[in-house]
Structure formats: C-alpha cells, structure tokens
Amino acid sequence: MIAEQNGSNQPRVLVVDDEIAIRRFLHTILTAEGFTLHEAETGHAGLAAAAAFRPDLILLDLGLPDLDGIEVVKRIREWSPVPIIVLSVRDREDDKVTALDLGADDYLTKPFGTSELLARIRAAIRRSIQQAPDPVFVSGDLQVDLNLRRVSAQGREVQLTPTEYDLLRLLVTHAGKVLTHNQLLKQIWGAAYGEQPHVLRVTISNLRRKIETDASQPRHIITEPGVGYRLRCTN
The missing domain is CATH 1.10.10.10 (Winged helix-like DNA-binding domain superfamily/Winged helix DNA-binding domain)
Structure with a gap:
C-alpha cells in the first residue's frame, strides 16, 4: 500500500517501513515540521513510490517483508541520487557499512531522537540541492x-x-x-x-x-x- 498526504511545495519525504507505529510517529513529527509525507509498507511499494512521487528524501527500514532494505538502496541507486536515510533496529557494523557503501546517505539505529532525525533529514536535503560546496x-x-x-x-x-x-x-x-x-x-x-x-x-x-x-x-x-x-x- 502507498499512502500520500496532501502538501504543497514543502519537501517530500517517502517513508518505507512496515511498522505502523513507526509510520504514525514519523507522520506526526514530519508533518508538524512542514514536510509532505508519502508512505509505503513494503520494498516493492517503496520502489514504486520513489519512481512515482520523486521524493526529496527517503526514510528506509531494512527489515521489510518482501525485499531487504539494502536491496532497495541498491535498486534506487541504479537510477536516482535521492538522499536515503536508513532507520533500522539493526545495529551491526556490517549492515551499516553495506548500506552506506551501496549509496545510503545516513544510518540511524532505532530508537532514535526526534531532534537528531530532523537534523539528519535537513542536512541530507541541503546537501542534495547544493550544486557545489561553498568556497x-x-x-x-x-x-x-x-x-x-x-x-x-x-x-x-x-x-x-x-x-x-x-x-x-x-x-x-x-x-x-x-x-x-x-x-x-x-x-x-x-x-x-x-x-x-x-x-x-x-x-x-x-x-x-x-x-x-x-x-x-x-x-x-x-x-x-x-x-x-x-x-x-x-x-
């Protein structure tokens, strides 16, 4: 299932996570900060949403019911540079390294702080729209x-x-x-x-x-x- 929340020209965030509690939590904090939110419960739905909605950033769980999140990162990176922040209970170093080496921009282990998440989101979006670093x-x-x-x-x-x-x-x-x-x-x-x-x-x-x-x-x-x-x- 893919769900879209109405929004205007605010930054668009795609949440790919099968846990409804996490999606509700993210919906609450992100919409309060002015983001437009899209949700997907599976890896395949997330890939479809990434192509259809062209989000400014993707928040991605690794433990999805159909595709491993690392495979989702790999597939998205075949055609899109959209920033991807992994949100996962997996805290093993090799999972983090693999996701980052394949193209994820950042990695936060659940549970995470709201302020930290928002800071990482803003930094990732800012990097993505910056054509060149300030001199x-x-x-x-x-x-x-x-x-x-x-x-x-x-x-x-x-x-x-x-x-x-x-x-x-x-x-x-x-x-x-x-x-x-x-x-x-x-x-x-x-x-x-x-x-x-x-x-x-x-x-x-x-x-x-x-x-x-x-x-x-x-x-x-x-x-x-x-x-x-x-x-x-x-x-």
Missing part, C-alpha cells in the same frame, strides 16, 4: 577555503600535507554525512588501499592533532565506530 567552509573554529586551499583552526593557519588536505576536503564536500572507511580509502588512496584501514586511521589522527583543540575529544571529525567518519557541521 569557504566554516564550522565552529574550523575554516577551510577550498579555492585557496587554506585551512585555519582556533584562529591560526594550519599546514597540512597534500594527503591530509585531500582527506579534509572530501569530508568538507560531504559535511554532515558519514563516509565509510572503504569510501575514504578508495577516493583518497585508490582501490588498492581498500584493505589497509591503518593508513586512514593515521591520517585522521594527524588531521585531528592539527585542527582539533583536543585531539582525544574531537569536535570536528567524528568517529562512527566500525563504519567511518563524519565532519560535523556547527554554526
């Missing part, structure tokens, strides 16, 4: 000028190696989104380094020492345990 990224005391390749933190300029800068730039261009170890390794070092996560860990550690006030308690580059890293966006 100057600012988050707290971190500033990255992508045109000048200049980085400053705590009011001082930071000297980075080419690899450190490339890694930070990749995180900046996907700010707020979790990037898996595999994605980071392939894009910065190449496919041959896919099985060498220590290279990434060392570079992240060096970056943190240079841009964080306290590298042992990072505020900018956040670890997603067993999955990857996320560059936090703050005002």
Whole structure:
C-alpha cells in the first residue's frame, strides 16, 4: 500500500517501513515540521513510490517483508541520487557499512531522537540541492577555503600535507554525512588501499592533532565506530 498526504511545495519525504507505529510517529513529527509525507509498507511499494512521487528524501527500514532494505538502496541507486536515510533496529557494523557503501546517505539505529532525525533529514536535503560546496567552509573554529586551499583552526593557519588536505576536503564536500572507511580509502588512496584501514586511521589522527583543540575529544571529525567518519557541521 502507498499512502500520500496532501502538501504543497514543502519537501517530500517517502517513508518505507512496515511498522505502523513507526509510520504514525514519523507522520506526526514530519508533518508538524512542514514536510509532505508519502508512505509505503513494503520494498516493492517503496520502489514504486520513489519512481512515482520523486521524493526529496527517503526514510528506509531494512527489515521489510518482501525485499531487504539494502536491496532497495541498491535498486534506487541504479537510477536516482535521492538522499536515503536508513532507520533500522539493526545495529551491526556490517549492515551499516553495506548500506552506506551501496549509496545510503545516513544510518540511524532505532530508537532514535526526534531532534537528531530532523537534523539528519535537513542536512541530507541541503546537501542534495547544493550544486557545489561553498568556497569557504566554516564550522565552529574550523575554516577551510577550498579555492585557496587554506585551512585555519582556533584562529591560526594550519599546514597540512597534500594527503591530509585531500582527506579534509572530501569530508568538507560531504559535511554532515558519514563516509565509510572503504569510501575514504578508495577516493583518497585508490582501490588498492581498500584493505589497509591503518593508513586512514593515521591520517585522521594527524588531521585531528592539527585542527582539533583536543585531539582525544574531537569536535570536528567524528568517529562512527566500525563504519567511518563524519565532519560535523556547527554554526
């Protein structure tokens, strides 16, 4: 079954989840925030809704009665870049990594906080409509000028190696989104380094020492345990 809620030009969100309690909860919080909501109870219905309604974002459960949610991610990514946030009780690292590597934009484990969910939704939609990253990224005391390749933190300029800068730039261009170890390794070092996560860990550690006030308690580059890293966006 596919259900549509009336709306105007507000962002459209497709919820694909077979649990009616979750759909009701999401309906309440999303419509209160001005989103237009569509619902699907199965994977096949979700695929049909994604094609018919062209949502601005999809909230997807993995434990669907017909198709595994990971298969739904894979099929949608064959033709659409629509942001996908996985909402699932599965908290295994391999499930998260697989979903993200196949193209999901984010992953929240049930139960989740309303504020966190809304923040992730807004960030995903904002990234999807942004044609190019702002030339100057600012988050707290971190500033990255992508045109000048200049980085400053705590009011001082930071000297980075080419690899450190490339890694930070990749995180900046996907700010707020979790990037898996595999994605980071392939894009910065190449496919041959896919099985060498220590290279990434060392570079992240060096970056943190240079841009964080306290590298042992990072505020900018956040670890997603067993999955990857996320560059936090703050005002």
